[in-house]
Amino acid sequence: MAGATVLFLPYPSTSGSWGSVMNLVALAQECRGRGDRAVFHACPPTAELLRRQGFEVLPVEGVPPRETPRAVDTFYDVCTALGFDDRAFWDRVLRSEEEAVQAVRPDALVSHMRLTAPITAARHGIPLASCGGWSTDPRVQASGTHPLDEMAGQLASTWSALTVRSISELVFWRADLRMVTSVPIFEPDFVDLPNTLYTGYLRPMTEAEPPWSRPVPDRLVLAYASNAPWGVPRVVEALATAAERAGAVLWCVARAGGPTGRVSAHCEVFSYLPFEALLGRAGAVVFHGGQATALASLCHGVPALAVPGRHYERRYNATRLAELGTSVTGDLAVLRPSRLATILQRLLDDDIRSAAASAHRSTYEHGGVVSTVDAIHRLIGC
Incomplete structure (x- = not known):
């Protein structure tokens, strides 16, 4: 089949979730480069x-996330925080997916955190x-008794013939x-499963050099505090002091709307940093333990401090990095200048x-967009 039509279904949260969206963008760009029609069914933003990436987009309603709880102990907590416990919302999404399928006539669906996708596919x-991945694996994340499972x-039985016991199944x-x-060395639990593919690190696009075009300093440490509870001024001050004591230069992405600018000769805060352009040349990265940055640190061979x-x-991500010997795991107590400088x-x-x-060396060449899209094409008989 030449020129397949692939409908991409990112999860419909108005929070954005750029990391997961960029994974789908990477796959869609590869599909488009092969002559496929790549269409997204997505909400703002x-x-x-x-x-802006030139994709055809069909609109869908997005659900606003609730305030993130202080503790996210289970997959159910994630779904609740994202507002995914609203049955009426998912009914509306399914109706919108019906319209999208009728309009596009896709040969395949590709989804991320879209629990309606298997229903529409069926x-x-x-x-x-x-x-x-591990965080959505029903073998470890599903109780089968939670109200979200019900x-x-x-939802599945009303709209399709599917029978499911848990939300993570969908x-x-x-x-x-x-x-x-x-990659297998990071999440080994899926190695022997049929119909399962490790994608590796899906680099979404080649980001431009930093717009200020300044040289990348020696001993650069990148700190991503934009989505972390520790992305606050006092922690930035601690990072600045620690960077000076460690003889490093720290570039930090702060919370949206937070103050930016030069804190000291050893620390500067930005509203945005071009991740792909900088991580491979950094000496270390400080982050909250999210999967995208964890995998990126492995792929680029950059040591990390994870504060999950x-x-x-x-x-889980921080523990796996520590077990691989590539990271130090810390709690908020390490975000003090003396301890930080040592780390x-x-x-x-x-x-x-x-x-x-x-x-x-173990992760850089594993998988990638080409082999992943090859697998999608095999799925639809291309």
Whole structure:
């Protein structure tokens, strides 16, 4: 089949979730480069980003996230915080997906955190590839007794012939092709599963050099505090002091709307930094333990300090990095100048750099957009 039509279904949250969206953008760009029609069914602000990338976008209503709780201990907490417990909202999404399928006539669906995707795929007999991983694996994340599981079962039985026991089944497990957005050394639990593919690190696009075109300093540490509970001025001050003591230069992305500018000769705060352009040349990265940055640190061979807080997925990611020897895991208590300086010196100078380089060799060439789109094409008979 030449020139397939692929309908991409990012999860419809108005929070944006750029990391997961960029994974789908990477796949869509590869599809488009092969002559496929790549269409997105997306809500704002994701829709605007996709249109700027030149993609065709069909609109869908987005759900606003609730205030993030202090502790995110389970996948159910994630779904609740995202506002995914509103059954009426998902009914509206399914009606919108019906319209999208009728308009586009896709040969395949590719989804991320879209629990309606397997229902729509089953209703129309369309092959489905879904992104997921440990954090959405029903073998470890589903109780089968949570109210969200009941809602998922009712949604599936009302709109299709599917029978499901948990919401995580819909998010990831019931796809024809399960795409684990990771690598085996980081998330080994899927190695022997049928119809499952490790995508590796899906670089979405080659980002431009920093617009200020300044040279990248030696001993650069990148700190991503934009989505973390510790992205506050006092922590930035601690980072600045620690960077000076460690003989490093720290560039930090702060919370949206927060103050930016030069804090000291060793620290500057930005509203945005071009991730792909800088990470490969950085000496270390400080982040909250999210999967995208965790995998990126492995891919680029960059030692990390992960500060996951009480978030089940971030703690898993931080633990896995530490087990691989490429990261130090810390809690909020480490974000004090003296302790931070010691950790930064270790990341920049210690044997941890050798472990990071070894992980880089194991992950850099694994998977990628070409082999992942090859698998999607095989799914639909291209």
